[in-house]
Amino acid sequence: MGLRLDRPLYSLTTHDENLSAQHIWEYESLGGIKENNNPVPAPIAVLLVLIVTTAFMLTFPLWGQRPTAAIYSDYVDLLKSPEVQQVLDNKDLTPYQSDAQAMKLIEDRLSHFPSPYAFQRKQHIMTMDHLRYLAPKITKLRESGADMEQYSIIGPNIVRQNFFRLVDGKIVAKQPWWDAGYTIDIFYVIYFFAVVFCLIKGLPPTSWEPDHTKAH
Amino acid sequence: MGAFKYLFGKEEEIPQGTAAILFGFGSIVWFIIGTGLGSFNAAKLAFPDFVTGNYAFAFGHMRQVHVMTVIFGWIWGAFCMAFMYITPALGNTKLWSEKLGVWNVLTWNVGLALGLSTLWCGMTSGREYSDFIWPIDLWIAFLIVLPTGINVWMTIINRRTQGIYTTNWFFAAASFMTIIVFLIGNLPEFFHLTGLNEAYMTWWFAHNILGLLITPVAAAISYYIIPKITGNPLYSHRVGHLHFWSLVVFYSTPAAHHLMGSPLPEWLKSFASVEGVLILIPAMAFVCNITLTMQGRWRMFVENIEIRYAATSSLLAIPLNMQGGFQQTRAINWYVHGTGWIVAHDHLALLGFSTFAEVSAVVYGMQTLMKRKLWSYSLQNFHYWMLLVGFGIYWTTMTIAGLIQGAGKVFEVPYIDVVIAEHPYMIGRWFGGTMVFIGNIVWLYNMYMTAKSGAEVPEGLLPQEIAYDR
Numbered sequence: 001m002g003l004r005l006d007r008p009l010y011s012l013t014t015h016d017e018n019l020s021a022q023h024i025w026e027y028e029s030l031g032g033i034k035e036n037n038n039p040v041p042a043p044i045a046v047l048l049v050l051i052v053t054t055a056f057m058l059t060f061p062l063w064g065q066r067p068t069a070a071i072y073s074d075y076v077d078l079l080k081s082p083e084v085q086q087v088l089d090n091k092d093l094t095p096y097q098s099d100a101q102a103m104k105l106i107e108d109r110l111s112h113f114p115s116p117y118a119f120q121r122k123q124h125i126m127t128m129d130h131l132r133y134l135a136p137k138i139t140k141l142r143e144s145g146a147d148m149e150q151y152s153i154i155g156p157n158i159v160r161q162n163f164f165r166l167v168d169g170k171i172v173a174k175q176p177w178w179d180a181g182y183t184i185d186i187f188y189v190i191y192f193f194a195v196v197f198c199l200i201k202g203l204p205p206t207s208w209e210p211d212h213t214k215a216h
Numbered sequence: 217m218g219a220f221k222y223l224f225g226k227e228e229e230i231p232q233g234t235a236a237i238l239f240g241f242g243s244i245v246w247f248i249i250g251t252g253l254g255s256f257n258a259a260k261l262a263f264p265d266f267v268t269g270n271y272a273f274a275f276g277h278m279r280q281v282h283v284m285t286v287i288f289g290w291i292w293g294a295f296c297m298a299f300m301y302i303t304p305a306l307g308n309t310k311l312w313s314e315k316l317g318v319w320n321v322l323t324w325n326v327g328l329a330l331g332l333s334t335l336w337c338g339m340t341s342g343r344e345y346s347d348f349i350w351p352i353d354l355w356i357a358f359l360i361v362l363p364t365g366i367n368v369w370m371t372i373i374n375r376r377t378q379g380i381y382t383t384n385w386f387f388a389a390a391s392f393m394t395i396i397v398f399l400i401g402n403l404p405e406f407f408h409l410t411g412l413n414e415a416y417m418t419w420w421f422a423h424n425i426l427g428l429l430i431t432p433v434a435a436a437i438s439y440y441i442i443p444k445i446t447g448n449p450l451y452s453h454r455v456g457h458l459h460f461w462s463l464v465v466f467y468s469t470p471a472a473h474h475l476m477g478s479p480l481p482e483w484l485k486s487f488a489s490v491e492g493v494l495i496l497i498p499a500m501a502f503v504c505n506i507t508l509t510m511q512g513r514w515r516m517f518v519e520n521i522e523i524r525y526a527a528t529s530s531l532l533a534i535p536l537n538m539q540g541g542f543q544q545t546r547a548i549n550w551y552v553h554g555t556g557w558i559v560a561h562d563h564l565a566l567l568g569f570s571t572f573a574e575v576s577a578v579v580y581g582m583q584t585l586m587k588r589k590l591w592s593y594s595l596q597n598f599h600y601w602m603l604l605v606g607f608g609i610y611w612t613t614m615t616i617a618g619l620i621q622g623a624g625k626v627f628e629v630p631y632i633d634v635v636i637a638e639h640p641y642m643i644g645r646w647f648g649g650t651m652v653f654i655g656n657i658v659w660l661y662n663m664y665m666t667a668k669s670g671a672e673v674p675e676g677l678l679p680q681e682i683a684y685d686r
Contacts, residue, residue, distance in 0.1 A: 030381040031306040033440070034449035040458065044504050048497060055493035058545050059486055066482070161479075181487030189494070192465050199461065200454040212449055 012201040022204050029215040039206040052189060059182070067124035069138055069158050070148035071117035075126055076135045078106045099128035124153075134158065149174060222318045232310050233585035235317025235367075236300035239293050240578045240585075241667075242325060244660045246289025251653040253282035258646035262639075272336065280347040281336050286566060287345075287425065288356065289328055294574035295433045296320065299368050299387055301581040302440050306384050307375025312367050320367070323359040327352065341405050343414070345422035350405040357398040365391035382456040386436030389464065393428040397421060412480060420471035426565060427467035427495075434529065434573040435459070435502050441526040441576045442509050445680050446516055451508035459501035466494040473544035477553060485546075492544040499537030506530040520680055521596050522580040528604065529572035536564045551626060556638070557618025560611050567607050567652065575603070575659075582663060583679035588670030593683060595662040602655025609648030617641035 002014030011018060025035070040048075078084055079102075087093075087102040103126070110121070137158050141151060150171070151158050165173040219238055222230045259266050260275045267273045304311045311317060331352040334340075340347045348356070368391050372384055401421025404414040443450045450456065472480055472488035507530065510516075516523045539561050543552050552558060579596065583589055590596050617638040624634035673679050 024378050028377050028379055029308070030377055030379060031302075031308060031444075033306065033381055033443050035381070035443075035453045035456075036449045036451055037454070038452040038508075040452070040455055041504065041508070044455075044500060047500055051494065051496045051500065055490045055496075058493060058542070058547065059489045179483040179486050181481075181483035181485065182490065184483075184487050185490040188465070188469075188491070192462065196458055196461050200457050203454055203457075206454075210449075 008201060010201075011203075011205045012198060013203075018204045018208075022208060022210070025204070025210045026212070026214045032216070034212045034216060035210070037204060037206060037209055040200075056182075056185070066152040066154060067120060068149050068161075069141060069151040069153060071120050071124065072126060072131065072134065072138060072153070073142060073148055074110055074113075074115070075106055075131055076138045076142075078109055079131060079135055103128045103131075147171065219318060219321070222315065223322065225315070227313060227315050230314040230318065232304075232314065233301065234314050235311065235321060236297050236581060237585050237667075238318065238321040239297040239300060239324075240582045241660075241663065242321060243290050243293025243297055243574070243578060244656065244663060246285055246293055246328070248653065248656045248660060250282060250285035250290050251649065251656055253278060253285060255646065255650040255653045257282055258642070258649045262642040262646040277336070277338065280340060280344075281332055283345065284335060284347060285328075285332060287430075288331070288360075291430060291566065291570060291574060292360070293324065294578050295390075295429075296324070296364055297581055298433070298437050298440075298574070298577040299364060299391070301585060302437070302577070303368050303371045303384055303387055306381045306440070307371060307377055309371065309374060309376045312370035312374055316363055316367050320360070320363045323355075323363065327355045327360050330355070341402075343404065343418040343421075345425060346402055346405075346418060350402060353398055353402045353405065357395050361391060361394050361398065365395060381439075382450065382453070382460065383436040383440045385456075385460050386432040386439070389460075390429050390432045390436075393424070393464075393468075397424040397428055401425075412478065415475055415478060416471065416480060419474035423471040423474060424468060427463075430566065430570050431467065431498075432460075432463055434570040435463075435533075437573045437577045438502075438506055438526045438530050441522055441573075441580060442506055442530075445520060445523050445526075445580070445678075446510060446513040448509050448511065448513055451505050451511075455501050455505045459498050459505065462494070462501060463498035466491050466497060470495070470544065473549075476544065476546055476549045489545050493541045496537055496541045499533055499541075503530055503533050520683065521590070521593065521600065522576045522680065524600060525572045525576035525579065528600075529569050529576065532564065532568040532572065536561070536569045539564065551622045552618060555618040555621035555625065556614045556641075557622065560614035560618055563607065563614065564611055567603075568611065571603070571607075575599075579663075580679065582666065583670070583673065586667055586670070587673045588666050589673050589679045589682055589685075590662065591665035591668075591670045592662050595658055599655045599659040599662070602651050602658070606648045606651030606655060609651070610645055611648075613641040613644030613648065617645070 002017050003012060004014050005012070013021070025037070084102050084105055087105060088098050090098055093101065110118075115121075133156055134153065138148075141158060142148065150161055150164060152161050164171045219234065222234060256267075256273075257275055257278055260273075271277065300311055300317050331348045334349055334352065335347055339349050341349055346353065365388075368384075368387050372380060372388055398421075401417055401424065403409060404417045409417065439450065439456070442448075470488040470492040472484045473492040476485055476489070506527070510527060513523075517527050518524070542548055543557070543561065579590070620638050620641070621634055623629070624631070624637070671682075671685075673682060
């Protein structure tokens with residue numbers, strides 16, 4: 001197959017090969033079916049871009065990915081602090097009000113310190129009831145010296161993940177919080193469009209339309 | 217019964233189209249059995265006291281039999297009818313081997329009867345959509361799909377054209393990919409894989425039976441029926457390329473999006489979720505190509521029954537893929553997973569998009585091969601409306617029931633309260649499904665009468681050209 005690269009948006013095929021393809025296209029009847037050589041319509045091209053963008057936007061930043069125990073470790077420290085305990089013990093407030101105020105206080109304190117988990121905390125909002133339940137488990141886990149990033153919060157349970165690469169029991173690579181699947185998708189989409197572009201640009205240019213009266 | 221003589225006859229003695237006609241009639245019979253089982257199962261959900269006390273008729277025992285009958289009886293049979301009729305027609309040639317085709321009809325019916333019987337007797341792999349035990353899986357792969365594939369590939373290789381039309385790309389690829397899907401997707405049974413490996417392979421199989429067999433072949437049928445009957449050229453050969461390759465690339469990968477709540481690696485789920493949305497690319501290319509091919513011929517949607525079936529199929533691809541693309545994302549899946557919403561979506565795929573395309577192929581192909589026009593246009597119209605309205609009721613009620621179940625799940629409503637709340641929708645489900653079942657009986661009668669006493673289509677004319685002649 002001949003290849004020309006001087007006008008890639010026009011055609012990637014040589015003039016002679018285009019003529020040959022056009023001849024077959026016009027003089028051959030495929031069971032009485034005819035085919036046109038229209039380009040991808042502009043609105044459809046726009047929709048293509050929209051679909052690809054949506055696919056990535058909708059799955060990034062991975063809405064619903066399970067939170068790790070690490071992102072709530074600081075919550076537990078602050079829960080035990082005198083200021084937060086004072087709010088929780090305030091008898092002038094209803095249990096609902098004291099929980100809400102205490103959680104607001106914790107979040108306010110956390111916002112003053114940079115944290116690699118800041119973004120994930122916004123995705124996985126913690127409630128006081130949930131925190132109260134998880135706190136002893138997180139404390140126990142931390143005291144055992146475990147890597148908190150290796151444990152997921154699944155409802156009331158803290159469960160060890162098995163997604164890290166281990167060599168001789170040691171972690172040599174961690175799954176990034178935004179994960180590798182997303183990276184694979186980016187390359188996958190790029191090579192798909194590259195191959196399809198080459199494929200359809202190997203056809204006669206869209207400025208040519210077949211004359212169907214020759215074979216039909 | 218006369219068809220048995222062809223099993224051991226000479227190739228040249230077998231009339232062209234024999235295998236396609238047998239597949240066509242067989243598929244309608246299996247469709248009636250499949251939808252009858254569906255109606256029976258739905259009645260058990262709508263009326264809990266209906267047929268109780270017999271283990272063989274328990275819902276959990278019969279649900280799989282319904283699913284496997286419609287997929288490997290109705291849909292596969294109708295696909296084979298289309299393969300054996302359309303593939304040679306597009307290559308200006310005859311089927312490579314009618315004899316192989318007739319044997320294929322036998323292996324299909326015997327294999328399916330064996331598979332469904334064992335399933336009904338309780339012999340199951342326990343894996344959804346691949347419920348058959350492994351010997352039946354091997355039977356399907358090597359004695360049903362492979363012979364079909366050989367006939368399709370050899371017919372294409374021996375075509376009398378230089379080009380290969382879009383429909384035949386899909387036919388050839390789908391029959392190849394189905395064998396691969398069967399052999400790889402059933403590895404957990406062949407080698408007793410368990411745990412997450414089994415779960416993943418189960419859904420890889422289930423996803424790809426729909427994505428690499430049913431979706432491409434149903435679309436390929438419309439690629440044939442719409443230009444053939446309207447007389448319009450296919451809008452764009454290059455959009456066909458975009459459709460074909462995006463389907464192969466993006467449909468084959470998102471199996472993990474069926475298991476978003478499982479402990480599969482998050483990267484695999486993320487990868488699958490993006491690919492799941494990108495399924496909209498082939499869907500959009502297909503709908504665009506078909507609707508633009510229909511330009512200037514939309515009146516045929518009213519006038520021509522085959523076009524009405526095929527165009528309805530193409531239009532149903534829009535809500536189907538909008539649902540499919542987005543319901544698998546984490547943002548939506550947590551709500552609808554494991555509810556009737558998914559059941560409604562499955563039926564939108566198999567009973568909506570896919571079935572309408574298959575009916576168009578069977579109705580058109582049978583008339584052309586038997587050289588007889590439909591015995592009763594009115595009965596065929598009746599079937600169309602029973603199918604459309606029945607499916608519409610089913611889909612609507614199950615979608616609502618699914619949303620109720622989702623709310624019940626998320627807000628931890630007691631299970632029995634959810635059951636009570638969705639009871640009216642279970643009755644709607646049964647009613648809609650039963651309409652489809654009744655319509656199918658009428659369709660079989662119409663096709664039987666067409667074969668027996670339909671008016672002959674004169675040489676040089678196509679069935680649709682004399683549809684209204686009396």
